Amino acid sequence: MKGEAGKRILVLRYRFIGDTILTVPFLRNLRRAEPDAHIVWVVAPGSSDMVQGIPYVDEMLFWDPVTIHADSRGAHRTLGAKWRFIKELRAQRFDKAYVLKRSLSSAIIAWLSGARERVGFDTEGRGGLLTRRVPYRHDRHEVLNFLEVLRADGVPVTDDYLESWSTAEELKKADELLASEGFAPGESFAIIHPFAAIPQRGWHLEDFARLAALLGEDGLRVAVLGAPRERGIFEQSRDLFNGCADLVGKNDLRTSMALLRRAALFVGNDSGIMHLAAAAGTPLVALFGPQSPVKFGPWSERARIIYKQFPCSPCRQKFFTECEPSQRMKPACMEAISVEDVLTACRELLEGNGSRGEA
Secondary structure (H helix, E strand, O other), X not given: OOOOOOOEEEEEOOOOHHHHHHOHHHHHHHHHHOOOXXXXXXXXXXXXXXXXXXXXXXXXXXXXXXXXXXXXXXXOOOHHHHHHHHHHHHHOOOOEEEEOOOOHHHHHHHHHOOOOEEEEEOOOOOHHHOOEEEOOOOOOOHHHHHHHHHHHOOOOOOOOOOOOOOOHHHHHHHHHHHHHOOOOOOOOEEEEEOOOOOHHHOOOHHHHHHHHHHHHHOOOEEEEEEOHHHHHHHHHXXXXXXXXXXXXXXXXXXXXXXXXXHOOEEEEEOOHHHHHHHHHOOOEEEEEOOOXXXXXXXXXXXXXXXXXXXXXXXXXXXXXXXXXXXXXOOOHHHHOOOHHHHXXXXXXXXXXXXXXXXX
């Protein structure tokens, strides 16, 4: 497909950090096919920080309704604010809208935008709002589902890798933070992110601490990374992580991205930070339990997934109505992941023997 000068294209994929990062291959392939189009991406305000510097879009618009599922600032709380946003979209006179979210509301937004063509997943009974319906598959990674939308619309897809962008200033800030924690310039180190938005989906802090100690015995220093809101959780277990550098709450997400670029290894739960590590090209070990990695696992050839699939896996995550919690209030699928499992995957990656797969 050859790009058309003057074409205006709207892309709707907003909300979480992971969703945002996983949209980048779609946008890169779209830009390659439409080099002269004006591409506008609707994103959530916080998640948009992760894609600063992206060269594939001309403009990002923030859609920010109140929701319990995201770090919402509530800019589009009222009906008036929502309608002003729709009027802003309509003023752009889009030729086409790609609806990568699967909700009915996102298809309504695309329809109200006035875009003549609307391409998206045929989910939630919204097919009548689309001009081209694309089947959604739950047995396929989200990156591949997004790219299938392009293929269904006749757009060639030539690659599927993730990307992220860090400035020289951000890398310098990361280096200064590492130096303040006693790291020598160029010193090899691992980052662990032991937190999870839903605690039951995370590996236990004691296990992360034991892993960090064993990596330290292997000669690899470990830094613990986390957001300011995770500082209180970390403080309660700080003594477990003796010998680790403490980076919890000491940097913003842009600096975290730069830190991930400097790390020799990342270990963490299923989270947005995991996707950032994949986008940075950092060798990583991801721990999955209640949620399957099929759709939202790390999209990287340098990743290992630890996933102990039970007959009930993946579950509806209604903790603990469908399974009994362990003594540490974790589901059995997370308790089944041993420190030895994770350490073996880490060593394989550090030795250059790891590849994408599950253990």
